[in-house]
Amino acid sequence: VWAAAKEVMQKEAPRKMTFNLNNEASYDNGLICGGTLEVFVEPILPQPTLYLFGGGHVSMAVAQTAHAGGFAVGVVDDREQFANPHRFPMAREIYTSFENAFEKIQPSAATYLVIVTRGHKEDMRCLGWAVRTAARYVGMIGSRRKVLSVYRALEKEGYRPEEFERVYAPMGLEIGALTPEEIAVSIAAELIAVRRNAEAPAHKKLAHEIARHGTNR
Numbered sequence: 001v002w003a004a005a006k007e008v009m010q011k012e013a014p015r016k017m018t019f020n021l022n023n024e025a026s027y028d029n030g031l032i033c034g035g036t037l038e039v040f041v042e043p044i045l046p047q048p049t050l051y052l053f054g055g056g057h058v059s060m061a062v063a064q065t066a067h068a069g070g071f072a073v074g075v076v077d078d079r080e081q082f083a084n085p086h087r088f089p090m091a092r093e094i095y096t097s098f099e100n101a102f103e104k105i106q107p108s109a110a111t112y113l114v115i116v117t118r119g120h121k122e123d124m125r126c127l128g129w130a131v132r133t134a135a136r137y138v139g140m141i142g143s144r145r146k147v148l149s150v151y152r153a154l155e156k157e158g159y160r161p162e163e164f165e166r167v168y169a170p171m172g173l174e175i176g177a178l179t180p181e182e183i184a185v186s187i188a189a190e191l192i193a194v195r196r197n198a199e200a201p202a203h204k205k206l207a208h209e210i211a212r213h214g215t216n217r
Helices: 002-011 057-068 098-104 120-130 144-156 180-195 202-213
Strands: 015-020 036-041 049-053 072-076 093-095 111-115 137-140
Touching (some): 049 057, 049 098, 049 120, 098 120
Parallel strands (some): 049 072, 049 111, 072 093
Antiparallel strands (some): 015 036
């Protein structure tokens, strides 16, 4: 039962299980009445929380799509005109300082971190913090070239290549997305895939390869 319950929690989906008690193994568990036992297990887990680092157009679209998909949303941007309730009415948390967010946010296995800032400098700050947290998902938007440049810069600050193996970058499923709304769909789909323990997308495996072989390629 415990093994099955663990699987239910991992998949976040309820399940009815039937156990046959007409065998000698049941004596080991004190179940000596015989017959069958039906157990319904429904996982009660914390709501997954998505923190968006950057409050631009893509971030707004991701917030709307992910919120519709069941994620609580938090937004971080050091510009108040971008991080505010008017732009993100669904956000439970809004931070207008990266440092303040780094201090107060405590990522867990139910936390998803998406980096969509306005530039490389901000990407570095956010990714450097994110990869050393317990977040379940760390993703960064950008081309392969941009991703590599951020990795190289962080390596110069003492980060190890293997620390980037967990990063989903370039972020989002490959669906040929062009508009902010389409990009949001690709990112939200990846978040759901990770939440539901689907197989890692091909480009995530590419990110693993980049991290394993270093960035000097």
